[in-house]
Amino acid sequence: MEALDFGKYNLYIWASYGLTFLVLAWNLVIPWFAKKKLIKSIKRRNYLNNNGSNDTI
Amino acid sequence: MFNAWTQIFKRDLLIAFRRRSEIIHPLIFFVMVISLFPLAIGDDKVLLQKIAPAILWVTALLATMLSLDNLFRSDFEDGSLEQMTLLKTPLSFLVTAKIAAHWFITGLPLILITPLLAVLLYLPSESISMLLLTLLLGTPTLSLIGAVGIALTVGLRQGGVILSLLILPLYIPVLIFATLAMQNVEQGFSAEAQIAMMIAILVLAITLSPFAIAAALRVSLN
Amino acid sequence: MNIFASITRLYHQFASPPYFYRISGLWLPYIMGLCAILFAYGLYGGLILAPTDYEQGEAYRIIFVHVPAAWMSMFVYMVMAVTGAIALVWRLKLAEIVMISCAPIGASFTFLALATGSIWGKPMWNTWWVWDARLTSELLLLFLYFGVMALYNAIEDRRTAARAVAILAIVGVVNIPIIHYSVEWWNTLHQGPTVTKFDKPSIHLSMLIPLLVMAVAFKLFFIGSLFMRVRTELLAREQKSKWVTALLEPK
Numbered sequence: 027m028e029a030l031d032f033g034k035y036n037l038y039i040w041a042s043y044g045l046t047f048l049v050l051a052w053n054l055v056i057p058w059f060a061k062k063k064l065i066k067s068i069k070r071r072n073y074l075n076n077n078g079s080n081d082t083i
Numbered sequence: 084m085f086n087a088w089t090q091i092f093k094r095d096l097l098i099a100f101r102r103r104s105e106i107i108h109p110l111i112f113f114v115m116v117i118s119l120f121p122l123a124i125g126d127d128k129v130l131l132q133k134i135a136p137a138i139l140w141v142t143a144l145l146a147t148m149l150s151l152d153n154l155f156r157s158d159f160e161d162g163s164l165e166q167m168t169l170l171k172t173p174l175s176f177l178v179t180a181k182i183a184a185h186w187f188i189t190g191l192p193l194i195l196i197t198p199l200l201a202v203l204l205y206l207p208s209e210s211i212s213m214l215l216l217t218l219l220l221g222t223p224t225l226s227l228i229g230a231v232g233i234a235l236t237v238g239l240r241q242g243g244v245i246l247s248l249l250i251l252p253l254y255i256p257v258l259i260f261a262t263l264a265m266q267n268v269e270q271g272f273s274a275e276a277q278i279a280m281m282i283a284i285l286v287l288a289i290t291l292s293p294f295a296i297a298a299a300l301r302v303s304l305n
Numbered sequence: 306m307n308i309f310a311s312i313t314r315l316y317h318q319f320a321s322p323p324y325f326y327r328i329s330g331l332w333l334p335y336i337m338g339l340c341a342i343l344f345a346y347g348l349y350g351g352l353i354l355a356p357t358d359y360e361q362g363e364a365y366r367i368i369f370v371h372v373p374a375a376w377m378s379m380f381v382y383m384v385m386a387v388t389g390a391i392a393l394v395w396r397l398k399l400a401e402i403v404m405i406s407c408a409p410i411g412a413s414f415t416f417l418a419l420a421t422g423s424i425w426g427k428p429m430w431n432t433w434w435v436w437d438a439r440l441t442s443e444l445l446l447l448f449l450y451f452g453v454m455a456l457y458n459a460i461e462d463r464r465t466a467a468r469a470v471a472i473l474a475i476v477g478v479v480n481i482p483i484i485h486y487s488v489e490w491w492n493t494l495h496q497g498p499t500v501t502k503f504d505k506p507s508i509h510l511s512m513l514i515p516l517l518v519m520a521v522a523f524k525l526f527f528i529g530s531l532f533m534r535v536r537t538e539l540l541a542r543e544q545k546s547k548w549v550t551a552l553l554e555p556k
Contacts, residue, residue: 030352032363038428039366042421043348046370049417050526053410057533064537068544069553231476235469239459248455249473252448255441256483287479295476298393302468 087172088180095184098157106188109150113193116142117200128205135204136214136265143193143218144254147225148247150189151233154181155300159237165304174300175293182223182230182296190222213268217261220281227288227296228253234299257284320399322539323548329532336529343522350515358512367425369515373523375418378446379481381411381527385453386478389471398542399535401467404474405457406534410527412450419443438487442480449477463542 032039071083099105120138121131158164158181168174197218201211232250236242264277318324351369358365385407392400422440423433434440453470460466508516543549 032366035362035364035366035428038364038424039352042367042370042424043352045420045424046374046417049374049413053413053526053530054533056409057530057537061533061537061540064541064544065553068540068549071544072550072553231472235456235473236459241459245452245455245459248448249452252445252452252480253476255445259441292476295472299469299472302465302472305462305465305468 084172084176087170087177091167091177091180092184095181096187099184099188105150105153106192109146109189110192110196112149113142113146114196114200116145117203121203132205132207135201135206136210136269137262139197139200139204139206139214140217140221140258140261140265143197143222144225144258146193147189147222148229148250148254150185151226151229151246152243154185154230154233155237159303164300168301168304173297175297178230178234178296178300179289179293182226185230186223186226190218190226193222194218210265210268213265213274216278217264217281220278220285221257221261224257224281224285224288225254227292228257231292231295231299234296234303236303237300238303238305257281260284320397322399322543322546325399326536326539326548326552329536333529333532336525336532340522340525340529343518343525347515347519347522350518351512355512355515356509361429364425364428365512367421368512369519371418371421371425372516373520374414374421375443376520377523377527378411378415378418378443379484380524381407381414382446382449382474382481383478385411386474389467389474392467393471393475398464399539401464401471402535402538402542403531404471405453405467406531406538408450408453408457410530410534412447412454414523414527415443415447415450419447439484442484442487445480446484449480452477 075082117138120134124130155164158167167177170177194215197215198211201214206214229246229250232246232253233242235249236246239245260277260280264274264281267274267277347369351366355366357363385404388400388404388407391397392404419440422443426435427433453473456473457466457470460469540549
């Protein structure tokens, strides 16, 4: 892939694009896992309210 | 309406004169921190002369920030701030009275003591007059912008730390223009453009910040 | 009268949490899909198709991520300030959620702009950093984002916190024109405006097109990421309501 070889600037270009990828991934991963965690806790709460505990959480 | 303004202005001045520590402490802070620099650097006249405008301005900025706490705190805690929001006179107008009084007791003494400290830092006399001009334009701006920050954080427990985080970014343009003006004067150029910008920022602050301050106080009093 | 009634109905509908949740959920896959396509095309156009720059050699290709990131850092702040104003005036919970969800996204784009700018600066100007007007005001923008997030987390009641943060965000808007015009007002190291001038942009078309494509891709990404955060926050705040319980019922 010689079209992607940028000579002495290789490190800088790939560092920039890599950093971009990381920032974008962070902006996807954090909300994704936050939602999963939230849904899990809501479901658990609803289950306990309906079936298990004597108090309403 | 103006009656309320002058009453609040005079009341704040009176309270400050009775609790003279409110006036003295920021001044002492200012003097002591400035003295730290020659002590740390050694008696290097050339270097001190070069950094004098910068450290005088940064320390003035920090001293103003420290003094902001007593702008609204005591009124907030004893309920008079809440009473002020209930008056017919708009709160945004009344807060300017408090800020004007605050500037009189912190900004003005700061400006008056600066020539003395400038001499300690070997600042030449032409630069001192420009320094005083930038402080004259800058310290009211700092009080106004800082009042927005303290209005937002007066009800918080760790308000002091967050205050600096909030208003230092807003202080930076004032600092940059002031020190640019001083650098220009030192190199023999005119500082007209920077002074014009400082006047513009001051006017913008006077006209817009009272509304932000009033809104922020209402949020804090919630 | 009919038009006003339907606009008011649309406005109330739009601000209702279950409606927004449903509509944003429908749009999200298409937004992200289009975003991915545009990213792919932008990367291809920028890294492979675009010719080598006469002055800067290959290093200029960082422009295709640096400039969109910088544009987004300012755009997201404006969205945050405008939704903050809406939240302040109309007390809309959805506006409050959108506003505070913008902050981490905007901060990350500002960080990216600063970091890629720094990486680009090393081969070009032989320095990782310089205190010129544009870099300084962009750094200031990052501090403003931090201030917004810090203030929001410091106030316990979320609605009060949102109102306080809205005021702060609006006050900080003065920084945006400073960033944009700083390269015109101060003659400094950073490049002058080449795209958003009012006459023809002085950049070659083969470089301009990937740049604009990447800019749109970044915008779509922002909307998608924003939707993700807002949806989660809506679920969190309304978890005891019927529509959430119905949504999460095991089928």
